[in-house]
Amino acid sequence: RSGVSLNTAYLILMRFCNSGPSEVQMPNDVSTAHRRRSYNDKFVRRGPSAFPSAVRYVNDDYAIPDTTLPQGNRLTDQVCRIEKISTVFSLPAPEPDATPRSPDTFLASELVECDDGIYFVKNIKGKEVRRRIASKFSVVAKARSSSSSDWGACLEFVDADRVTHEVFVPYRSLVSGSVFAAKLASRGAFVSSNATDVHRLREFVLTHDPGVRATIVSKPGWEGSQFIFPDASREGSSCERIIYPAADPACSAFTQSGQPAEWKSNVATLCQDNSRLVLAIAVALTGPVLPLLGGENGGFHFSGTGSTGKSTTLSVASSVWGPPERFISTWWGTVNGIATNALQRNHTLMVLDEMGQSTPKDAGNVVYTLGNGQDKLRANQAGNPHAKRSWQLMILSAGEVSLEQHLASGGIQVMAGQEIRLIDIQADARAGHGVFENIHGCANSAEFSDRLKQKASNCYGEPGRLWIRALADPTHRPELLQQIQAHIDGFEGQLPNNADGLLRRGARRFGMATGVAEACIRLGILPWPQGHAAEQIGKCFNQWRTTRGGGEALGMNQTMNRLSSFLSKHAASNFPLLVTKGIVPPTNCRKPRNPYGYQSVSSDGTDFFITSDVFTEKIFAGMNPRHCTKQLVDAGVLIPDKHGVNQIVKYIPKSGAMRFYHVHLATPSQPQRDALTAPKANGV
Secondary structure, three states: OOOOOHHHHHHHHHHHOOOOOOOOOOOOOOOHHHHHHHHHHHHOOOOOOHHHHHHHHHHHHHOOOHHHOOOOOOHHHHHHHHHHOHHHHOOOOOOOOOOOOOHHHHHHHOEEEEOOEEEEEEEEOOEEEEEEEEOOEEEEEEEEOOOOOOOEEEEEEEOOOOOEEEEEEEHHHHHOOOHHHHHHHHOOOOEOOOHHHHHHHHHHHHHOOOOOEEEEOOOOEEEOOEEEOOOOOEEEOOOOEEEOOOOOHHHOOOOOEOOHHHHHHHHHHHHOOOHHHHHHHHHHHHHHHHHHHOOOOEEEEEEOOOOOOHHHHHHHHHOOOOOHHHHOEEOOOOHHHHHHHHHHOOOOEEEEEOHHHOOHHHHHHHHHHHHHOEOOOOEOOOOOEOOOOEOOOEEEEEEOOOHHHHHHHOOOOOOHHHHHHEEEEEOOOOOOEOOEOOOOOOOOHHHHHHHHHHHHHHOEOHHHHHHHHHHHOOOOHHHHHHHHHHHHHHHHHOOOOOOOHHHHHHHHHHHHHHHHHHHHHHHOOOOOOOOHHHHHHHHHHHHHHHHOOOOOOHHHHHHHHHHHHHHHHHHHHHOOEOOEOOEOOOOOOOOOOOOOEEEEEEOOEEEEEEOHHHHHHHHOOOOOHHHHHHHHHHOOOEOOOOOOOOEEEEEEOOOEEEEEEEEEEEOOOHHHHHHHOOOOOOOO
């Protein structure tokens, strides 16, 4: 009869199809209650065709293998037989559906969306019963990546506090498990804990197509003319909806407090006439311009001992985007952890305080990782490479020592590439107030620092968004970028013609920060007079050039520092004196077993004869020896032979003719000369 239980239907099926109970039976893991709930109660409402349809659904739902039965007794054959002998039961053969639906689709069709939520509707003895199983949510778009992969649904709902949430649910999480239910619940939505209800909701989301498409992005920042913040908020417009699935508003450091006018009067005005503070604010605003002008990652490190105001400088810069106490990170962390944080700061600013908390090795790796703008390459479980994470950002850092000093404390020689990625700025402005040059009427620098920190903690977040809105406007963007480029060219034009490429990279970074600050002054985002940023940042640029040797190449300085440091450390112990006129070698010291070379002292300086392996593998290990050799030859420090060959042949008593790199250092001051000419090894 119509509505006969599924167990009874199977007994009838086996009787009329000559099948034994062992050949066709219900799976053991399906309870009787599940059979009645899932089939009997459901098909009783569907009329006379319930029995043959039930067999089809059982075959689809439980995948009973037809191949386990002999020909003629398979379920597909049995269904046909039942349809033929349906007249025995006075039941008409089931009419084929034009658009057959699976049980899962049928489950989703039992859901009704109401104003206060989603209800499951059930007919019990002719009476409709409703049960609320979830908060009301809408499937607003189907989303996928730019490569048409990682498809999912974009859901929207309103929580109990009337806050609208946008949640991306990947389709792969809907196929199995209840990850999406937990995701909705964590954002404040009500979701039934009943597994069947969750299954119905999953099917509802899977089968619903709103007809709208959206694009998934893997990181915040610019996506076309729209800027996505880590909390999923947006500035600018886009032809298609942009979704950032990893957004977490609760953990975002990009929040706002106060009005733009408050930040200008309480924070930016106090920074006027303070070169380090002006530079910090300009760098904070430069991040969004990097992808638009093809700029490279990099930043500035404020170094200096004592409480000079370095942390206050970082707080002021952080207030451009969010609360300083949440925006500032420390150097104390793994390289992978800092790289993950950098991904969240894409196209904005990364702030790191207290370099001394990191190990020298980690600090060097962090500088390279942030500067290169990409994460360490990793493989997945299948051995294929993971999708590489990348970012573009500006960096602000502070510490009691410079990067070079910090690496040297661990016996690591700083590379020129590391120095240019994180330009060192002396925190002391030489005005008697540490970082500050103008304390704006405060009694001392400590009072001014506390006042500035408090203001930055109360007013934050608005300047960065105002700048993003200006850049997102297609009518203003070309003019703004052209003005910034003019300042970049201006700073680079201040360098001499023989300036090294590293020095030019540094000048372009100073120029870009200046151009951004001047553009913000014209837009009214910064309250300073026109040209003020160029003047103050120019002071920092000149100080950096002076520290680095003016127009001298940074790479040459690094090469000379490496050579001088090595010779100062090993001249007395590993470079025996050659006998020269007027110099009497001591006789009370032993000759080193494996000397690094030899030295001779004359009135015009000291000549070192360095063996080839020491020159390439010890002094300039990790560097390009050919490049270093060329730099030393050009500087007149390395003396080639008369044929222009970099290594010379020199006769050494008791050893014969040998090849050396001949390094000549001009006569140093008397204390330095005494240090070099006090060998501990026998002369030769």
